[in-house]
Amino acid sequence: MADSPTSAPLSRGRRLAGAAGLVVTAGLALAPWATADPSPEFPSDERGFVGTAAYCQGAAEAEAFGRTKDALVAICSGPDGQLQYRGVRLEDDAALMLDAAAAGAGGFSAENEDVVYWVTATELVVTSGDTTLHRQPMIEYRAP
Numbered sequence: 001m002a003d004s005p006t007s008a009p010l011s012r013g014r015r016l017a018g019a020a021g022l023v024v025t026a027g028l029a030l031a032p033w034a035t036a037d038p039s040p041e042f043p044s045d046e047r048g049f050v051g052t053a054a055y056c057q058g059a060a061e062a063e064a065f066g067r068t069k070d071a072l073v074a075i076c077s078g079p080d081g082q083l084q085y086r087g088v089r090l091e092d093d094a095a096l097m098l099d100a101a102a103a104g105a106g107g108f109s110a111e112n113e114d115v116v117y118w119v120t121a122t123e124l125v126v127t128s129g130d131t132t133l134h135r136q137p138m139i140e141y142r143a144p
Contacts, residue, residue, distance in 0.1 A: 047074075083101060
């Protein structure tokens, strides 16, 4: 993807189910969130989307989280600073958790085999090599 930042290969994460979303965790302090009014259909707090796999667990804190028409995603940061992509495909609630990395301009990326998930404040893009498999604008996005 020509307009996406590139980064060193990511360590392999653990695929829980489905192939739709990524979330990352990191242990950084959060600043106030900037967002439109949250959707009552997908309640959220400072850790992500409550009651879904797109929610930072344990000591992890949200670096960013958002939703598109078809997916919920969260990037979480653990106490050690390791980022995790946590995604949920809304069609069937399939969840995907992968290691993630910062990817320039406030975005994040996560890799599962040859598929890369790009999360930015404006969109979620899923690519395989030079092929875009999925691209949707963010309906809601929060980041410190």
